[in-house]
Amino acid sequence: MNRYLVATAGLSLLGLSVTACGASPSSSSTAPRAITVGTLYSGSGAFATSSQPQLAGLKFWISQENSKGGVYVGAYHKRIHVKLVTYNDQSSATTAATLYTQLITQNKVNVLVSDFGSVLTAPAVTIAQEHHQLLFDPTGTGTVFFTPGNKYIVLTALPTSGIWPAPLVQFLLAQHISKVAILYDSNDFDASQAATVDSGLKAGGVTPVYYQAVPSATASYGTLIQSIKATNPGAVLEFGYPPNDIAFLQALRSSGVHFPMVFTAFPGQLHQLLESNVGQAGLSYTYSYGFPPQLAYNTVNEGLGTSAFVQAFAPTDPASVNFLDIAGYQTGLVIQAALRHASSLSQLALRNAVASVSGSLNTIDGSFKIDSQGGQVGELLPVSQLFPSGSTTKIQMVYPPASATHSAVYPAP
Amino acid sequence: MLLEYAIVAGLLFGVFYAYLALGLNLIFGVLRIVNLAHGDLVMLGSYLAFELYYAWHWSPLLAIVVAVVPCILVGGALYLGVAPRLARAQDPEMMSLVLFFGISQVIEAIAAFGFTSNERSVSANALGSHPVGILGQAYPVTWVVVAAASVPVLLILFAYLGRTRLGRATRAVMASPDEAAAVGINVRMVSALTFGVGVALAVGAGSLAVFMLGGVTPTEGVSITILSFAVIVVGGLGNPLGTVVGGLVLGLAFQLTLTFLPNWASLVPYVLLLAVVLTRPTGVLSRARRLA
Incomplete structure (x- = not known):
């Protein structure tokens, strides 16, 4: 009986010491x-x-x-x-x-x-x-x-993503582009960017002439480009993932249609991938977000x-x-x-x-910098433009002026 | 203006869709199996075109020709290797689905290993640099060249089926393997050859798909198989001529939806598939009007 009590007391002490260790994370x-x-x-x-x-x-x-x-x-x-x-x-x-x-x-x-x-x-x-x-x-x-x-x-x-396009909206308004076409994939990432641009432009007195969602799996953009062309836009913004951007820029190039400004999201992030697929001619003078390491x-x-x-x-x-x-x-x-x-x-x-x-x-x-909900609010993405450089393209920041390394070329040649 | 554009675009895409799905339907017509690796073979054709263009500086369209003999040999050998085993299975049709699903996964894995998961595309300049004017509107040269390249392939295949002895034997096997065997046709060899031709058609279509489907990735096979399956169901399972009709219907529906209801475009193949299955299960071209 005594042995049992001793053993129980010993185990209890051991348990207490383990608990104490757990309560002291600095140990x-x-x-x-x-x-x-x-x-x-x-x-x-x-x-x-x-x-x-x-x-x-x-x-x-x-x-x-x-x-x-x-x-x-x-x-x-x-x-x-x-x-x-x-x-x-x-x-x-x-x-x-x-x-x-x-x-x-x-x-x-x-x-x-x-x-x-x-x-x-x-x-x-x-x-x-x-x-x-x-x-x-x-x-x-x-x-x-x-x-x-x-x-x-x-x-x-x-x-x-609601914050991403804030500098882009300011750039469009600063350039006095009154006819903006927005084509976006129907997913959270792209839809929230499109919504931000739409509301930002409307707040600045500009209502997009084309505002259309497409399925994220869209690979054929030729007909959509014709629909956009019919609205005679001064800027075309396409919000998609890399396969969408590639297909869109490829289709734009082969269609022979020229817009004064074309914006896609991923050339700034995956420059080498986009360039290997679209080529210098397809990327030159298009716009994207500015990301490190170019920034x-x-x-x-x-x-x-x-x-x-x-x-x-x-x-x-x-x-x-x-x-x-x-x-x-x-x-x-x-x-x-x-x-x-x-x-x-x-x-x-x-x-x-x-x-x-x-x-x-x-x-x-x-x-x-994060807000109370964990959303990132510190890293703003400038607007960049891709300029021909030899047989490739080089990304330059064009807006806002504080981040700019080059002047924007608008309309694109 | 937009309507006209969508209709012409739909026809151009429709011809391509017909080529894309023809191999699947030919194999189904003769062998009564759904080649679930069809889209992966198309994907391999796209990579072949990519390599021909960038490594060898050849026209990507040459893949259509280059692929024919090796594909017929490999496809035929594959058929001869697996057909006897399938025939011995308790449920050959189910086993064939499992088998080709496995082949599909193997091809996808090998492609990811060999070509990485990165998107690959062939420059539109490979097929020409200027848009083509049709009815007063400019169309991407890739669409026009792809449709123009698809038409002769379709014509050659229909000439083969309709005018050659081997083609007539193929049609006989499509109609009834037992009766074909009874009149002395070597059903096994015709089936092997047809399987090889189906593979060659899929790989050849891949060289054009890289332009029409926005590039190529190792994982695109499943979506291409589904698209092709929709085409052959709409046109008529086992009916090569129906494939052309199915391709045109799907091409027109897809382009019109992209023009007027873009957000719904990805539903087009499935809606058409359901509509045909529910209202006309034999497809737009019924068996009575079959060429084969």
Whole structure:
């Protein structure tokens, strides 16, 4: 009986001591062996070309941190090795939904990062919220993801898509372009950009002459271009994903139709891909958003600046570095800052830590600043234009004037 | 103006759709199997055109010719290799679906490995640099050249089916394999040859699809198979002439929807497919008017 009492008391004491250790996250004895980062990527399908560089950027951040002995975790006052868990969602939102759940419930990742873009981020938003897991969202910019009731999402590498076109709207109004045609894919990402431009132009007294959604799978634009041409626009804005932009610019070129201004979203992000498909002639004098690395940020207080990143990431082929490589790396930098400042590894502690660095983090992607809903509001995207340069094109910032590296050529020759 | 443009565009696309789906329908007509790898073969044809143009500086259209002999040989050999096994299966039709689904996945994986997942497209300049005027409106030269290249292929195939001994044997097998065998036709060899021709048609159409479908990626096969299936259901399953009718109907419907209801365009193949299945299951051209 005595032995039983002693054993019970001993176990109780052991339990108390374990609980005490758990309550003191600063004790290195309870620090996890690794910080597990879980994410998805598209090995195939429509989003593969965008998803894979984003993953490459995240992997680069992990390799950089692990080469220093791991990422610094403030709660334990030590560096901890970063372990990456990835699954291939094959560009399928349905598959992604299953795999996000698996990352949270089976792999029990410390940090959850969503795949590229709004389509593949959409399932993660609700799943993360249900499981009270903070979602680090690199490029899923659909405005519907950021709601007052959801504390479990942070947009890391881009502004919400409703904000993207703000400089573009100002540019159109500054150029006094009164007839604007807007063609967009019917998904959150593109629809929110189109809606922002539409409302911004209307606020400036300009009603678009053509405002039309098409399915995201659209590959044939010839007839649509004729419909747009019939409205005689001064600017044509096409909001789609890379396959849409490629098909649209190809169709425009082969149709022989010329518009004074053509804007597409992805030449600024995936310049090399677009140029290899559309060619110099198809891209010259078109407009896009301005992104790093063409938009350089070398004065930073977290991670590498643009030049250093490009040199370290692709020393033998700097031209191959695109924005999505940087988006993946930028997400790592935000995770890094959160882990440094968080009081524990709990998801809300990480969320609070992200909020605490908001506005003070200057990175390769500009000023990192989030609103109360986790939406990114610090990184504005200037308007860029692609100019012929030898046998290729060069991206120059043309608006706003503070970011401009070149004057806009309007109408396009 | 827009209506005229959409109609002409629909006809140009319709001829291409007919070529795109013809291989699928020919194989179905003779073998009574749905080649679920059809779209992946089209995708391979697109990559062939891409390589011919950029690696060899040949016209991408040459892929139509270059592909014929190798495809007939490979397709025929594949058929001869798998047909006896399928015949021994308890449910050969279901097994053929599973088999070709597997082949589809293998082709897609190999293509992703060999060509990466990046979009690839062939410059429109490969087929000409100036738009073509038709009825006072300018059309992309790619559309016109693709339609012009599709027409002779269709004519040659119909001449083969209607005017040659082997073609008539093929039609006999389409009508009734047992009766064809009874009159001395080597059904197995005709089937193997037809399978090879179907493969060659799919790969050849791929060289044009790269222009009409906005480029090529390893994963486009499924959507092309669905599009082709819609064409042959609308026109008439197992009816090569019906494929032309189905292609034109789909091309016109698709372009008119793109012009007047763009947001609904992706529904066109499925709506037409459902409409035909519910109202005229044999397709627009019924068996009584079959050429084959």
